[in-house]
Amino acid sequence: MTMIFGVPLQALMGQLLVGLINGSFYALLSLGLAVIFGLLRVINFAHxxxxxxxAFAALLLAKFAGVNYWIALVLSPLLVGLGGAVIERTMLSRLYKLDHLYGLLFTFGLALTIEGTFRYFFGASGxxxxxxxxLxxxxxxxxxxxxxxxxxxVVASLAVCIAVWLVIEKTKLGAYLRAATENxxxxxxxxxxVPLLLTLTYALGAALAAFAGVLAAPVYQVSPLMGTNLIIVVFAVVVVGGMGSILGAIVTGYLLGVAEGLTKVFYPEASNIVIFVIMAIVLILRPAGLFGKES
Structure with missing residues (x-):
């Protein structure tokens, strides 16, 4: 049996795969957060x-409408993105001229309301x-x-992340979005x-989160608490990559997922905190994050 640093190769590669899978979700979710914060300056706690x-949209579409996975992979993000657009236009847009804390508190309350509603109807079990x-x-x-x-x-997450980065960084629409945040x-x-651009931006962030949820549904249990268990780690990923940095969110998401997976091999006791340890070290050495710009 091949050994690397005293660890069987099969066990090492298995944990590396786990790290890549977790990193795929971290990258998609942190990308959505980075898009919303970078263009709207809103810390979206409802992510x-x-x-x-x-995930629930895919589950309910399959249960009540017979919608298969492939259609749900497109339809669920569209539905959640549409809901995000309505929220942005009717409520969130009123907070842009206020302190950032108001947006954070609003999205935090929104998250509690959504999760509480689903927990009431579906319970806490997955x-x-x-x-x-x-597949x-x-x-x-x-x-x-x-x-x-x-x-x-892993492949689907990477493809979507690269596509979003190309749209924002290399297209005329992306140039308008970046310019709208500056002036x-x-x-x-x-x-x-500009108001339509901002609405589409929030809808895109919400749709990316929903796309990650559909991908995660067959891997994890579909539960009202599945987002709560993940969002704190994703915020740490965004901070390490640099708040608002699109490329930083993608690269850091995968790297920290792999770091977490490898830690489970060599020092399992630290696997739950390794991302936060890395965040603390990065903030000490580079407060703006690895890809962030110093203000």
């Missing part, structure tokens, strides 16, 4: 609830959601068996509908 809504038949089973890589669905999670009055003077 975990929107992640949970994506419900299973089966992966599609095309069941595993592939023998020689040194480990790779579950096909978990491999799909909305000037951008509006050029005929750009």
């Amino acid at each position: 975990g609830a929107q992640y949970m809504l994506g 419900q299973p959601y089966a992966p599609p038949k095309a 069941t089973g595993a592939v023998n890589l020689g040194f480990m068996f790779l579950p096909i669905y978990r491999g799909w999670v 909305p009055t000037l951008v509006q003077a050029f005929g750009v509908n």
